[in-house]
Amino acid sequence: MNELQIKFASISLEPMENKSKLPIIIQGGMGVGVSSWQLASSVSQLNQLGVVSGTGLNTVLIRNLQDGDQGGQMRRALAHFPDQAVVKSILQTYFNPEGRKKNGTYKLSPLPSLAPNTLFQHLSVLGSFVEVFLAKEGHSGIVGINFLEKLQTSNLSGIYGAMLAKVDYILMGAGIPREIPGVIDHFTKNEAASLRVTLSEARSGSPEILTTFNPQHVFPDLTFPALKKPKFLAIISSSTLATHLARKTVGTIDGFVVEASSAGGHNAPPRGVLRLNEKGEPIYGEKDHADLNTIKALGLPFWLAGSFGSHEKLLEAQATGAVGIQVGTAFAFCEESGISEKWKKATIAKWATPNEPSHDLVFTDPSASPTDFPFKVAPLVGTLSDPQLYTERPRKCDLGYLRQITADATGKIVYRCPSEPIHGYLKKGGKEEDTKDRKCLCNALMANIGIGQTQANDYHELPLITAGDDLIHIQKYIKPNHHSYRAQDVISYLLGDR
Template sequence: MTNITAVRKIRLVMGGMGFYISTLMANMVSRRGGLGTVSGVAPELILPILLGRGDANGDCRRALSHFPFPDIAKMVLDAYYIEVGNPEGKKPRGFPFFAVEPSEMASALSICGNFVFVWLAKEGHNNPVAVNYLEKISLPLPTAITGAMLAGVDVIIVGAGIPNQIPDVVSAVNEWREVIYRVPVIGNIGSCTISFDPSKFLGSKPQNIGKPLFFPIVSSNLLAWALKKKLKDRIDGFIVEESTAGGHNAPPRGHKVDSTGEPIYDDADRVDYAKLASLGLPFWIGGSKASPEGLAYALSNGACGIQVGTALALCEESGFKPSIRTEVRRLAFRGELSVKASAKISPTGFPFQVADIDDSLSKVDILTSVPRNCVYGVLRELYEKLDGSIGYRCSAGPIDTFIHCGGHIESTVGSGCLCNGLMQASCLSDMSYPPIVTLGKDAVRIAQALMKNENDIIHVEDVFNYVLS
């Protein structure tokens, strides 16, 4: 297990990129002296998908053979592993949706999925590895963090919300006692608690379960200050995400948008780095910083280094579907790739950067005509039903169902299924659905800095050599 003194020396922190975009590269990035970051978005779906395809190179099964609770690993393998070519004619099994009281299989998949991808990111070297969660996707957090900690994750990074309960989860798992987590519920009750007891579900505490460092993602001095005030020395550092970063962004103050629906940020949204540094914690700055100048800017503002997403996502080793990666690199090199944040598209309610690509959800006609079916259920919100029980709904799901569940029609306008779209943009999907590609605002600059022609490819090594040059 690493300590903060070692992590402070890291100049390049990899952005956690979901669905599976950063996961495969995390090992490589950590070996090079960066902080490799596994995406904590839906490992509970990705593990069974990979097992169902035969786990061709044996990675998932090799990791699972090190899982300290073999009965749980066997349960997952028996349910989801299908040999390549499916010689036994096994019927693929569906994925359980996460719930306030998850099924045994949902919990097992979450623990094992997080264990497997962190274990693989750490395999064969001793450098630190991080995992990145979204506070908005809160139901799996107790089991997900348990799985990641069993694999010895060094840093937990959490964004998209106010992650002030994470240190309690880390302490509970470290002490192997019940984890309690409060999750928001729309309605009068406001919230409910979920719980997970590792000793009841898994068994006795394994040896050597350490305590990872915790870095919340912030985009304002206010959130950094509030977290530090509440959590005191239970925060180890911050990741600052400026508004041009890929993925979800914090909304601007006042939630202003322009005529195209893109959020408008102004001086009031800028982070005051001198003030942030005065909190006395190390930090890294993300959002169009993948360049020697970006690194110099971060260092001169008191940061330990930069966080890099887009440049690594464009690399050959990323989890993007190869055809999509080639196309976005080509468009970016030609200067023809536009990336715009949409205030409406994400069911999370956070602005989301969308690359404008043909045949994808970035096109309004495609977004409005694609079937609204919920296959993965990752972004469903909890709401209070009329009888006081808790229901689940998503503004990107079927409109009738959303309204029947008390949702407002306005929330459905312009929203799109990020679960299906992001899965389809990754190398995992084989369903027919339009993809959605998220990148940061400086994709064009990166492609033009790193590629020699429009068919050139970029490797993780090129990004390191360029940024740290």
């Protein structure tokens, strides 16, 4: 056992198990595919919590298969999936041993919806099974998977797939994940579980809408054994939400990640009326700081996130009563992360060069995401952060993870995305002002990890890099005379070992 492996928090907090061993560092779940199985595996083998992103894994799986599954890892993991008839049919549909033709268009998955078809559910279960299986393969470290609560139409199948692969932790943010611990309890017994879906612009008296995943219907030929119950951590940014979840959740919450607005990816919107600073970013105030004393008083373990990427910040977090920290930005650009080499290099070249004139800060964009959440954008040449390139992209919605679900005047369910073609969005009752500056995160985030679509009109989907404010400190993880760094470098730095 090396020194890093000994560095575990050993605490006894009720109502956690006695002397639970909790990781000091959680490597944040970063979608799509940034928190890859390779990254989570490395972190987990260093005895911290390695987390894979649970977002869009149906698409990640089938695009890797269409690219020939270089290295064979997808197929190796699939060979361990309990239902080999389903695996065979997926491979027949999507696996291409020669890989795609240059500039070939990827075959798509069915879109997520309230009542997704069986193929979507198979792909979603298999996608997270594969990612967790590979992250856990060959060692005994712990692995988590991260979901966004807002993606309600794909979370149930994703959670079930991760549990089939014996995931140790489920983490969820970007919403109020009150029902998830109850879902986990049902899935341990392979029972159906449902989620109440929040309709966008729901009127009072709107009917309750449920989405359900029933393992017995989706895999009728199988009898599954009871599944291990993973721990559940809610990612929150206010003590009010933490208190609400601790009191009102059906099932058990095992802890909180308290994320500040400087973190990469989506950020919780500021409280109250949205006000922008002179650069056009949301203004956060005192009210947006989580009250850590209130959170501590709940008696559950918690970790702090958002610009905690140093040993000093780790100690600062622990001094507040936190077990440790969740870090994303530092891991996002290390060798093992899923971001493609080209964009990793470009990001490191720009932000790790001291006194680089173009060393500008990350922009908290209030409109980039089709959700109402601000989204951090790292401005980089050749990506959709360039207004010209953004304008040139023909709008198209063909992945659909972030679609809003709403009901029209007759009560019919409608799916729409503010980033889709504007005329279509307006026809579905959307407002024109809501489409302004919206970016197709679904396609851009796939492009970030090297599996961007070539659309039928020969348009190549472009990336949009996200990172937290900590990006300006990225140089500290890179050893002298190196141009890249590994997850181990980040962990050593965070633990104060170098």
